[in-house]
Amino acid sequence: LARVAVIGTGLIGGSLGLALRSAGEGPVVGYDVDPSAARGALDRSAVDTIAPDPAAAVENAGLVILAAPVHLISDTCRVLASAVPEEAVVTDVGSTKRDVVAAGEACFGDRFVGGHPMAGSERHGIEAADGELFDGAWWILTPTAKTSSEAYAAVTRMVAKVGAKPVALDAEDHDALAARLSHVPQLTASALVDFAVSAGDREALLGLAGAGFRDVTRIAASHPDLWVAIIRSNAAAVSDGLEGLRERIDGLRETIDKGRWKELGDWLARARAARLDLFAKPHFVGEPVTLTMLIPDRPGVLAEVTTQAGELGANIEDLRIVHSTEGGRGRLELIVAGTEAAELLTARLIGLGYHVYRGGIDS
């Protein structure tokens, strides 16, 4: 790839620098609008050198990676339009693609390839950079009819070098899917919280809010500014997505108002199958078995439980803790691969005095 310019040395840019350098690529030149982020990248050896301005960073570069926050990428393209060498390939890591690709192609023509690595989050900064961040992760690329195959190949090679798996998607399809899979669920989680807390006092809310509500609304605790920037960069697709969700909410309401219970059950069963299918792990060693146990809320308990699992060779596929709102104790839900392993582990834990039962905390 020869000389690589990384514009924006936060979590993603810094991690890319680390991964590329440890793969023997580069030299990597970094620039960040925040000088301390750039210095941090140099200190952590995420870049070979830092440049005083964006134009200096892209000088003689063969590949330019735009790793600024998504709402700044289009502007960054315009700033760099005349500075990027004529042969250089340009890509970005923004979480929405239509507008970025339009700006990228306007500035760099067939040498621009939009990208979106499905790893990490730009808010953590250079301190959180990790050369293995992209290992095994998907990396969406959004070539268009204009994109040169050389540029696409160069970006694909870079993605593979950092351990990620490239997947090509149309930019508009990417944004519509991101709206459905990320942006609309994010807003919906906040809407469910807003709706719930508008009724009832805290004690009643706490009494009735179970593990299900906790899961569904977990992401409502995310950073508001970050999400405004993401939604703003994908406003049209998010608006369409909210409309699509609204249609389903209206349909459900009609189904319930008319008492069509068979239809409701069939619909829930289809959604269930789709959810299980989507996250089905192809390498499950046997059927996933859910175990739930009461645990005292003190250090060491998780270690005891997971050590037993490790000794038995039982792979814990997933695990979560639901604390009693009273404090002092909680419930631990484990998903173990395979009935036999689950039964061995259950027996072992019961032998240690735990109360273990099969099945989840909520159904």
Next chain:
Amino acid sequence: LARVAVIGTGLIGGSLGLALRSAGEGPVVGYDVDPSAARGALDRSAVDTIAPDPAAAVENAGLVILAAPVHLISDTCRVLASAVPEEAVVTDVGSTKRDVVAAGEACFGDRFVGGHPMAGSERHGIEAADGELFDGAWWILTPTAKTSSEAYAAVTRMVAKVGAKPVALDAEDHDALAARLSHVPQLTASALVDFAVSAGDREALLGLAGAGFRDVTRIAASHPDLWVAIIRSNAAAVSDGLEGLRERIDGLRETIDKGRWKELGDWLARARAARLDLFAKPHFVGEPVTLTMLIPDRPGVLAEVTTQAGELGANIEDLRIVHSTEGGRGRLELIVAGTEAAELLTARLIGLGYHVYRGGIDS
């Protein structure tokens, strides 16, 4: 409480029997429409005796607990109306309350007290019964203006005996809150799955579906029949709840279409604060700190990590695993109480060769 009749010896009825008997209450007489469930309760010593029919079970009872599935409780009231002794107090454990309380009061007058323990799930059966199931859990009671104070006191005493904490709520308020906190979120999770999978192929969906989507839609994998019964028993409140959610979705869409980004940010910040407040643990030892690390997907890793935490006295407040869709490795997210403990643990884990960074998997 003298003689207690438990009608329905599944998870909840069986657990109640175990808890009451170990608190020295009873004798406990059980009945279940499924004879093998009743025999199971006897085998597990959840009841002292089993009765051949509901009327025989309630003979000479001082307290009758209706622990049938929620859609059968009103009918059970009618079946038992003339059989329950005149002095006996009757309560139920159904997850929705308005219709049940109406049926209960029609059959038993001021001696009926509606109840809803916030623990477990009725689908697991007697095998999953656990005498500690209610320990520390909230137990909603829904007295009305009619309810006798003696009946209410008797049910409150029973709730305290099994280790739960009684909270009184109006039956309609209960159902409206349950719709907002449980039934509408449940349907919304399914709607989000249904909407997402209607677009895009599996590879694209998988590429873009992150930990956030996984959390939000986890409960969409729940049992459809169980949920049809719950929603059916609370249809009016669920329909109102869907309408309330729809209004928020429409409002969000308008905010986005008009580009009111400041307003969106403020709204997201309020929802974030409400979510954090709702599940704030009063006994947190210091600020919760989130750590994320890459882990190989093999037995023993969790044990190693949690053992280190236990040795350092670092209390793991929450923990989840996000598997790579590729298999073979995953990310582990830990929430540790207190900055100092988090830093000690981070240093220890880095010393063991793990890549640990501060912050969550998704933001």
